Amino acid sequence: MTVLVTGGAGFIGSNFVLDWLAQSDETVINLDKLTYAGNLQNLAALAGNPRHVFVRGDIGDVNLVAQLLAEHRPRAVVNLAAESHVDRSIHGPGEFIETNIVGTFHLLEAVRAYWGGMPEPQHSGFRLLHVSTDEVYGSLSADEPAFTENHRYEPNSPYSASKAASDHLVRAYHHTYGLPVLTTNCSNNYGPYHFPEKLIPLMIVNALAGKPLPVYGDGRQVRDWLYVKDHCSAIRRVLEAGRVGESYNVGGWNEKPNIDIVHAVCALLDELRPHVDGISYREQISFVTDRPGHDRRYAIDARKIERELGWKPAETFGSGIRKTVQWYLENREWVNAVQSGGYRDWVAKQYGA
Numbered sequence: 001m002t003v004l005v006t007g008g009a010g011f012i013g014s015n016f017v018l019d020w021l022a023q024s025d026e027t028v029i030n031l032d033k034l035t036y037a038g039n040l041q042n043l044a045a046l047a048g049n050p051r052h053v054f055v056r057g058d059i060g061d062v063n064l065v066a067q068l069l070a071e072h073r074p075r076a077v078v079n080l081a082a083e084s085h086v087d088r089s090i091h092g093p094g095e096f097i098e099t100n101i102v103g104t105f106h107l108l109e110a111v112r113a114y115w116g117g118m119p120e121p122q123h124s125g126f127r128l129l130h131v132s133t134d135e136v137y138g139s140l141s142a143d144e145p146a147f148t149e150n151h152r153y154e155p156n157s158p159y160s161a162s163k164a165a166s167d168h169l170v171r172a173y174h175h176t177y178g179l180p181v182l183t184t185n186c187s188n189n190y191g192p193y194h195f196p197e198k199l200i201p202l203m204i205v206n207a208l209a210g211k212p213l214p215v216y217g218d219g220r221q222v223r224d225w226l227y228v229k230d231h232c233s234a235i236r237r238v239l240e241a242g243r244v245g246e247s248y249n250v251g252g253w254n255e256k257p258n259i260d261i262v263h264a265v266c267a268l269l270d271e272l273r274p275h276v277d278g279i280s281y282r283e284q285i286s287f288v289t290d291r292p293g294h295d296r297r298y299a300i301d302a303r304k305i306e307r308e309l310g311w312k313p314a315e316t317f318g319s320g321i322r323k324t325v326q327w328y329l330e331n332r333e334w335v336n337a338v339q340s341g342g343y344r345d346w347v348a349k350q351y352g353a
């Protein structure tokens with residue numbers, strides 16, 4: 001048995017592939033374009049593993065995807081490939097439209113053709129799982145209830161609009177062609193291999209480098225945080241038992257303002273790697289210009305996946321953030337390697353010299 005994973009060299013994708021291969025005897029075909037966010041070092045532990053087949057390529061390349069499907073006959077496709085960073089989508093939405101919308105469309109076309117030609121019982125057992133985000137639901141005020149799967153779509157950034165469009169395409173392919181799809185809408189992930197353009201890894205690496213910790217606006221924006229390994233277990237569970245055509249919200253029940261997240265990172269670094277002069281890492285916090293159109297609050301109601309599929313996160317925020325900070329302390333070479341010339345160009349563009 002084989003599964004095709006797209007975006008398997010990115011943050012969530014590489015955690016997903018590593019966990020999948022550790023927990024099952026199935027082969028993974030890993031299709032990834034290796035953009036700035038894709039990193040084969042994340043998968044170094046799989047070197048020589050015959051159950052991991054890496055293919056560099058684009059989900060929008062219909063011929064390549066068709067060829068991979070015909071050759072490897074996967075029982076499922078898990079789509080994690082995307083442009084994922086909101087700030088980059090504000091600077092340049094083009095890649096987001098190209099990969100998240102057009103790329104997903106081409107992937108759907110290739111999968112539809114493959115699934116249409118599958119014999120039974122493989123045809124009935126096939127699934128396409130599309131990984132999406134809570135950002136498609138828009139922004140909540142402080143007293144609104146958390147997003148359920150029935151919340152209207154109200155995306156506010158080019159990133160979330162492109163993800164919303166891809167969700168709609170996935171939904172339409174089920175409704176129109178009967179393609180057996182599943183969609184997951186997850187909150188903010190954190191953990192190992194998180195690219196240091198996102199809040200938590202950026203704060204850790206900047207803190208250790210003695211640089212400012214840039215907090216947007218007043219730092220009171222709220223996100224729900226989920227340890228990445230819990231997201232991976234949720235995807236596996238939905239793939240295993242989710243109802244075809246349904247969406248499942250995935251979250252950690254960990255709503256926190258950004259400033260509390262930054263304080264938590266500083267406290268752990270103060271404990272695990274204190275400054276020699278005893279000054280807290282909090283002294284490095286610097287409030288900077290807010291993100292344009294910054295969503296104020298996301299909150300996930302994850303009761304459906306718990307009720308229907310029995311999934312709950314294993315980590316608390318306290319246990320997950322400790323593991324994460326420890327991982328970054330122990331993997332400085334990984335950090336140094338991803339902080340390439342391209343990464344430095346991004347930091348200069350976003351935060352100034």
Ligand code: NAD
Binds near residue numbers: 010036057058084099
């Ligand atoms: P990431 O940016 O770390 O990784 C994306 C991966 O996709 C990279 O390896 C990249 O090379 C690859 N990729 C990009 N364009 C491609 C293309 N055209 N063809 C093939 N591969 C391509 O992203 P991530 O944080 O791991 O997110 C993975 C998925 O999960 C995305 O769909 C994202 O929208 C979703 N998601 C992320 C979070 C989060 O907090 N990180 C939360 C909810 C949902």
Ligand code: DAU
Binds near residue numbers: 086197
């Ligand atoms: O909610 C799920 C989404 O979470 C995913 O769909 C996205 O792919 C993922 O990138 C993430 O989006 P966010 O915009 O929430 O994540 P980010 O880490 O960029 O920012 C988290 C919060 O921290 C957000 O309110 C902006 C703020 N922030 C971010 C950065 C990079 C800062 O205050 N300073 C920063 O330097």
